[in-house]
Amino acid sequence: MGTDYTAMWKDLGLNLESHDALLGVLGNAYKDIFLTQKNRPEGMGYFDFVMSEVHGLRIKELLDEKAQGRKIIGSYCVFVPEEIALAANATLVGLCSGADFAMEEVERYLPRNTCALIKSAFGFKLGQVCPYLESADMIVGENTCDGKKKAYESLGPLTGNLYVMDLPQTKSDRGKDLLRHEYDRFKTAVEALTGVAVTPESLKEAIKTVNAKREALHRLSLLRKTDPAPISGLDALLANQVSFYDNPARFTASVHTICDELEKRIAGKQGVAPEKTPRILLSGCPMAVPNWKLPWIIETSGAVIVGEESCVGERGARNLTDGSGTTMDELMDAIADRYFKVDCAIFTPNGDRLGHITDMAETYQADGVIHYGLQFCQPYIMESIPVEKALEDRNIPCLRIETDYGMEDAGQIKTRVEAFIERIIG
Ligand code: SF4
Numbered sequence: 549m550g551t552d553y554t555a556m557w558k559d560l561g562l563n564l565e566s567h568d569a570l571l572g573v574l575g576n577a578y579k580d581i582f583l584t585q586k587n588r589p590e591g592m593g594y595f596d597f598v599m600s601e602v603h604g605l606r607i608k609e610l611l612d613e614k615a616q617g618r619k620i621i622g623s624y625c626v627f628v629p630e631e632i633a634l635a636a637n638a639t640l641v642g643l644c645s646g647a648d649f650a651m652e653e654v655e656r657y658l659p660r661n662t663c664a665l666i667k668s669a670f671g672f673k674l675g676q677v678c679p680y681l682e683s684a685d686m687i688v689g690e691n692t693c694d695g696k697k698k699a700y701e702s703l704g705p706l707t708g709n710l711y712v713m714d715l716p717q718t719k720s721d722r723g724k725d726l727l728r729h730e731y732d733r734f735k736t737a738v739e740a741l742t743g744v745a746v747t748p749e750s751l752k753e754a755i756k757t758v759n760a761k762r763e764a765l766h767r768l769s770l771l772r773k774t775d776p777a778p779i780s781g782l783d784a785l786l787a788n789q790v791s792f793y794d795n796p797a798r799f800t801a802s803v804h805t806i807c808d809e810l811e812k813r814i815a816g817k818q819g820v821a822p823e824k825t826p827r828i829l830l831s832g833c834p835m836a837v838p839n840w841k842l843p844w845i846i847e848t849s850g851a852v853i854v855g856e857e858s859c860v861g862e863r864g865a866r867n868l869t870d871g872s873g874t875t876m877d878e879l880m881d882a883i884a885d886r887y888f889k890v891d892c893a894i895f896t897p898n899g900d901r902l903g904h905i906t907d908m909a910e911t912y913q914a915d916g917v918i919h920y921g922l923q924f925c926q927p928y929i930m931e932s933i934p935v936e937k938a939l940e941d942r943n944i945p946c947l948r949i950e951t952d953y954g955m956e957d958a959g960q961i962k963t964r965v966e967a968f969i970e971r972i973i974g
């Protein structure tokens with residue numbers, strides 16, 4: 549019998565009945581999707597444990613940190629620099645927004661044709677079901693797409709502690725200056741929140757910690773180049789999802805443990821699926837917990853996912869920060885340089901992303917790319933057309949899927965995915 553966390557959830561102000569319902573849905577989906585996979589690496593046991601304790605032990609750890617004076621910052625986007633939060637004695641957690649909740653209430657604030665990710669952020673707040681959201685001392689929104697930008701105007705009064713970061717829309721010098729300026733402003737806001745001044749030393753240390761986490765994820769990604777694939781796309785996605793809320797040092801060590809095991813599997817030609825199983829690169833909108841629908845459909849349709857061109861994947865973790873500077877200015881410049889390379893579809897033009905997708909398809913020996921766009925997400929859906937063209941120009945088959953968090957279209961998507969796999973088998 550596990551620990552009873554009811555009192556902790558009650559103190560956080562969660563709606564216990566709704567929260568129980570959410571945990572039930574989450575637990576059942578996890579069991580059906582992850583625990584039924586065959587031939588999983590043993591190291592996934594750590595991630596299974598983390599998921600089983602996602603609202604339990606991890607929240608207790610965060611509350612213990614808070615009791616010792618540390619602040620918790622929640623974020624919805626990979627443009628929010630974890631390095632600055634860590635350097636000012638705060639912990640950054642990703643707020644997942646990967647499931648529908650309290651939709652009737654949500655539609656009192658947002659038009660029906662809003663993407664599922666934004667609706668989910670509202671649903672978790674209105675339903676009082678997310679202990680991360682409720683334990684955060686500051687929530688950071690960012691002006692990325694129009695949907696988020698406008699939605700934060702309504703989310704702010706609901707949370708009472710929303711900080712909005714402005715973000716550039718072009719990869720110009722002016723855009724970079726804006727990002728650098730916004731990171732300075734964020735540093736000042738975090739210092740005011742924690743009462744701890746960031747120093748070059750603390751920032752260097754934080755850069756080291758976050759780089760180590762990203763290096764571990766790079767190691768995991770690169771091991772997926774091999775055929776047979778040593779780990780499923782679902783499990784690799786899970787590791788990426790967990791990276792947003794786990795303790796960074798413990799997460800890094802756990803990813804290296806699994807990589808050691810995968811290296812042995814590769815040496816023994818042991819895969820999660822037989823050699824020559826069709827290999828898919830997934831590209832597009834981020835997939836937050838518990839949004840596992842499309843990867844689950846793909847991997848139960850006779851293919852294996854070998855990479856994610858996504859913010860919960862390589863787009864979010866690809867670049868490291870140069871930590872060699874010694875002054876605050878040098879280190880803050882390096883952070884802005886690093887994040888400015890993130891090729892989110894909100895940028896125009898966004899040619900780098902097309903190049904990254906084709907490079908990834910080649911690096912991971914993908915037989916085809918499935919582009920995932922959340923319904924009503926204009927940036928990614930519009931960009932999916934040039935993405936498809938760039939891939940097909942290089943004879944890399946591409947399938948564009950538009951969906952949401954509901955299961956109503958699962959059968960129809962499966963039929964399309966199976967036909968696509970047939971096509972790439974030839
Ligand atoms: S897709 Fe864009 S807006 Fe969404 S998390 Fe990534 S960078 Fe942020």
Ligand code: SF4
Binds near residue numbers: 692834927
């Ligand atoms: S999925 Fe698209 S529309 Fe939704 S928040 Fe992200 S960029 Fe905006």
